[in-house]
Amino acid sequence: MKILASLAILGFIISTMFTKKALTSSSASPTNSAFHLIFIISLILLSIYTYTLLLDYSIKINFNLALMTTFLILNYIFFLFMFKKPICHLSLVLFPLTCISILSTLLFDLKETQGEIDYNLVIHIVFSLLSYGFLGLAALQAILLKYQGYKLRNIKNSVINDILPSIENMERGMFELIVFGFILLTLSLITGAPFVVINQDYYILEKISFSLIAWIVYFYLIFQHFSSKVTGNKATNLALGGMVFLFIAYLGTKIIL
Known part of the structure; x- marks a missing residue:
């Protein structure tokens, strides 16, 4: 699971760099194929990682897991709307915060109580x-x-x-x-x-x-x-x-x- 989390973090970092470079360059677009591919892979990795944690831990009592789940939802909504609305600049804040939320689940222990x-x-x-x-x-x-x-x-x-x-x-x-x-x-x-x-x-x-x-x-x-x-x-x-x-x-x- 740590490998999944690490790869997801790497993907979001690269996606952030793509966005920053594209937004500061008049000739580039943040919604190019490379950006889409890396972002989608990162989103899939984060989804799998989150799902595996949710099988064993409860978001009711684990703040860092609940926080990461929240950012997963934010990223899905961002992905769906970035094709229709000019919101790609939000990734400059969203992606780094997502990385921090993933790191929090790696650095701090999760309580194992799982509620139905x-x-x-x-x-x-x-x-x-x-x-x-x-x-x-x-x-x-x-x-x-x-x-x-x-x-x-x-x-x-x-x-x-x-x-x-x-x-x-x-x-x-x-x-x-x-x-x-x-x-x-x-x-x-x-x-x-x-x-x-x-x-x-x-x-x-x-x-x-x-x-x-x-x-x-x-x-x-x-x-x-x-x-x-x-x-x-x-x-x-x-x-x-x-x-x-x-x-x-x-x-x-x-x-x-």
Whole structure:
């Protein structure tokens, strides 16, 4: 398994280098055949590695495994949308963070307790993971937006200005991801709430409570954007704030445990 993890890390590092070189060169494209091949192989290796760990360990109590699973989902959503949306620049942040999440499973021991999956929650889990994926990519976009804005204000000739799309396109992409994620988060809450009422599951109740706070933050952001054209720092701060609550909902309790 360590070989799989190491090869996946190597693949994501090479993919990052491909993207950086392509984005800084007017003659290259980040979506060429070599990039696709290496990224797909890395994704397959990471999927196999994650699957083998999930057979023996529980993401309920293993923060690093849950984190790596989250980044696996983020990479799948990124892969599906990079052909339709100008989001290849996100790989400059996504791929290195993915490598760190893989390393964390190699460097730190995993607890071997494996909990059984309640199949009544499968639909809720699917909606939850997809919403975390979209909103996670939106959070990465928000981080890049804040960094891009800082560079534009303080450094006139910055490499970041040439690599990233315009701020307008960056914000448009961020809100598209947020709207997709918000819809899926809504479906996640709807499908998870009845289970809490019937079974009084404290673990699910805690997750849904923080997810509901995140839902309110994203609802406010979307409402303000379409009604008052809120953009800039306020929009990125709200996007990141919503993701913080989702992070607590999905991963926060695992840190304590």
